Amino acid sequence: MTKSELIARLAELNPHLYQRDVERIVTTIFDEIAAALGRGDRVELRGFGAFSVKRRDARVGRNPRTGTSVAVAAKAVPFFRTGKQLRERLNA
């Protein structure tokens, strides 16, 4: 399923809404999650999962082809942990 298929499905379930509004709803949800992660906040959606940001320290990496050392800067990585209920549903 892609974002546009999700929007189409939502529009189908909510025939009283404008397609344009359905698009804005979906965009807003993912935008809010992204903005929260950008602030370093956690997003917890019980039963679904939680988004958080993991910090990776700066390290010395190696170019695997040449073996030369390269400095890798500290960075933040978005992380998702599946919620208990969804995990159980996947294995039901």
Place this chain on the structure above:
Amino acid sequence: MADRTITRAQLSEAVYQEVGLSRNESADLLETVLGEIASALTRGESVKISSFGSFSVRSKGQRIGRNPKTGEEVPILPRKVLVFRPSQFLKARVNDDLAKASGAKQPS
């Protein structure tokens, strides 16, 4: 930087502010979005949200685990796990935002 936890309440409030629906309907729509994603994943489909990331289901085979307390060997049954891969855009956005916040500390 705040390190707060955002929940359904704040997300549906954002939907409410953005689109002129009632608070109740905004909350219902958020729930439907999460529900549809979960259903697609349960069907074994992957879900790709452009400029955000993709969720996919990976099947894991059986392996031998160990009870760390007793050292006893126990089989870990085959299972399905959900993996989220953030898009390049989301990774860049999170890094840029956090870099900006630490560069110019705003009064909280």
